[in-house]
Structures are given as C-alpha cells and as structure tokens.
Amino acid sequence: MIDELIAFVNGNPVKTLDVQIAEQTAALGASIDGMESGLQASIGDMSEYLSEYVLEPSDEVYLETDISYEWVKADGNVSELTIPGKIVFNTSGSVKLTFNYTRSSTDLTNRLYVYKNSTQLLSVYASYSEPLIITDIKKGDIITFKLSATTNSYSGLWLKLSDVNVLASTIYARTLNLIEVTGV
Amino acid sequence: MNEGNAELIAIVNGNPAKTLDKVIDERGLDAKIGGLDTLRTLLNQKKTYLSTVQFWANDEIYYEFNNSQYVSSPSVDANILYKVKFNASGTIKVSAALRVSTNEYGSGSLDIMINGARVVSLYKNSRSFEIAATTISVEIGDVMTFDISSPGPAVAYLQENSLMLLAKVVKLSETGLLEVVASD
Numbered sequence: 001m002i003d004e005l006i007a008f009v010n011g012n013p014v015k016t017l018d019v020q021i022a023e024q025t026a027a028l029g030a031s032i033d034g035m036e037s038g039l040q041a042s043i044g045d046m047s048e049y050l051s052e053y054v055l056e057p058s059d060e061v062y063l064e065t066d067i068s069y070e071w072v073k074a075d076g077n078v079s080e081l082t083i084p085g086k087i088v089f090n091t092s093g094s095v096k097l098t099f100n101y102t103r104s105s106t107d108l109t110n111r112l113y114v115y116k117n118s119t120q121l122l123s124v125y126a127s128y129s130e131p132l133i134i135t136d137i138k139k140g141d142i143i144t145f146k147l148s149a150t151t152n153s154y155s156g157l158w159l160k161l162s163d164v165n166v167l168a169s170t171i172y173a174r175t176l177n178l179i180e181v182t183g184v
Numbered sequence: 185m186n187e188g189n190a191e192l193i194a195i196v197n198g199n200p201a202k203t204l205d206k207v208i209d210e211r212g213l214d215a216k217i218g219g220l221d222t223l224r225t226l227l228n229q230k231k232t233y234l235s236t237v238q239f240w241a242n243d244e245i246y247y248e249f250n251n252s253q254y255v256s257s258p259s260v261d262a263n264i265l266y267k268v269k270f271n272a273s274g275t276i277k278v279s280a281a282l283r284v285s286t287n288e289y290g291s292g293s294l295d296i297m298i299n300g301a302r303v304v305s306l307y308k309n310s311r312s313f314e315i316a317a318t319t320i321s322v323e324i325g326d327v328m329t330f331d332i333s334s335p336g337p338a339v340a341y342l343q344e345n346s347l348m349l350l351a352k353v354v355k356l357s358e359t360g361l362l363e364v365v366a367s368d
Contacts, residue, residue: 004189005189005192005193007203008193008197008200008203009193009196009197009203009204010203010204010205011203011205011206012205015205017204017205017208020205020208021208024208024213027214028213028214028217031214031217031218032217035217035220035221038224039220039223039224039227042224042227042228043227045231046227046228046230046231049231049235050231050234050235174235174236174237174355175237175353177271178237178239178270178271178272178353179246179247179268179269179270179271179272179349180268180269180271181247181249181266181267181268181269182266182267182269183264183265183266183267184249184250184266
C-alpha cells in the first residue's frame, strides 16, 4: 500500500522529491547566475563602447582647471616642488594645454615642469606662453606640474602659475578611422 | 486504495493523474532560462545598431588628398596612387577638377574604381580646370582607386589639391527620420 502511495506522488522512487527539487534548484541557480553575469558584462561593454569619446586638440576650452600656484621669495627657494592639483584623463586622445606662467623679475632662476605620468613633457622659464600639445593620451594618464625657484636677490620676488586650461574637442570614437588611405 | 490514502494523496498532489516528479520535470525552466540568451543576442544587435555610422554624401569635405597634379599621356591612363579602404558603408561624393589639353577629341575622365572595377567616371571637356563630382555607394571593405584617361591624342589633367571625398558621417539611428509616401 505504501509503495502504491509513493508511486502516485513520485514516479521515480529511486530519487526522492526533495533530492530532485534540490538538484534542479542548484542547476537553475547556476544557470541564472551565469546568465546574470553574462548580461551584466554585455551591458557594461555595450555602455562603454557606445559612450566612448576621444579628445582632439582645438581652440575650444574643454576644461578650465583650478590649478594655480604662487611662489614668493619669503617661501624660500624650492626645487621641483609639486604644484597642488593634477589633471586625470578618463579617455584617450590629444589635447592642447595652455597656462599663464609669470614672474616679478628677471633676477630669478626658475623652471616650470609639466609631466605626463612620470615623463617630463615641458621645462620652461617664466613668461613662456606657447601652448603644449599633449599627444598619445591614454585613459588614466595624469598631468602634474612642478616648480623650481631660486634667488639670492631681495625679497618680494614672485612666480605665478595660473589659467591652466585644457583645450580640446570631443569626437565620438565610433566615427574615427572610417577610411584608410594609402599612397599619400 | 482506501479512502484515507486517497485523501492523503490529494493533500500532497492535487492532480494524482500526474506524479509530482513529472510536474517538476515538465516545468521547462531550463528552456526558459536558455531563452534569456536571446536577450544577449538582442543586446549585441542593439549595440551594433547604435554604434554603426554611415557616410552620407553631401558638400562637406570629409577627406582631402592634397594631391599633386596628375597628367595622362594620350591613350595611356595615369594611375593615381591613392587607395581608399572604407570601414563604413553609405554614399560618398567624389570631387575633382579636370581639364584636357584640347577639346577636339572629347572629354578627359577620372575613372573611379571599386574593388578594381570601374563604377563611374567624371568627365570634363574643357581646356581650363572645371570641377566634376559624382555620388557613389560604398560598402564596408570596399577599396576605391582612380585613373585619369585622355580622349585620343589629347592629354587629361587632374588639378593639384582638387581630389576630395565629400560626405558627412551619420549614425544609423539618424537615418530614415522621414520618408515620402504616395499621396492618398
């Protein structure tokens, strides 16, 4: 009688229902987890791909940074002092960097250094005003500034870095390299 | 089976005609989860749709070859060295300034080849340079090349810096925003 009852409930009495349910649940859980992570990866990849822009040098101000620094004689001589603030790139491309670097007097040995990551891109004296084209930028690259100033002259001398701007236009990455021309 | 057993079974399984192991097996959840793969395929299709750009022929300069002057010898085509490989489909306008040494024998032509086969030519039968343009369709992977050919004993010239491609780049989703249909 018991066998008859069991047969009504479970057609496969060699495996109890709790085991059958547990096995299915485990298999389904793994499938769902795999599908969820796969879909999340696809959506993440799609989002990044569709929203990718790169930077190209132009005369448009893309970013007015608040990076500035003023050194005065009273601060003492400095050698490769790191200027507070850095520019971090969240995409690739090239940009034009402009800045205003001035001094109070020629009686002042000074240098402004610009670095991309650990590579020095520029080393200039005050009053230098040429824009710096920074190329081959990759996502995660960092621009930093350092300053050196030495003088034995009277106090009251100063150096000032200001108006540090990034000039660039944005280009939708999917519109790049649509033709390849040879023979040029 | 006595009445007590039937009552017991009815409590455990409301449809004793189908055992519970069959009910579990027939849920078909694996198939439903597998169907979610369709979503991933759909996502990839959307990604392609949203990221695809096309050339749309118009009067905007997309690429200037900055070419030197090319001259065909009588009855001998001047093979222009440029090869343009297209990484996007669409329509593109080819523009060039042409002239012939004498217009007694017909027009000089700029032959435009796609994948080695001539698809269209630009003709000019003038002794002074005149601009000619034509719109052609291109597909991803197509390679465009050019020849200059002369009519009979005449010589044909391609003016320097005149060869260019004119088009703008549009997203696939920007196309088809309006259509003309037959009036009622």
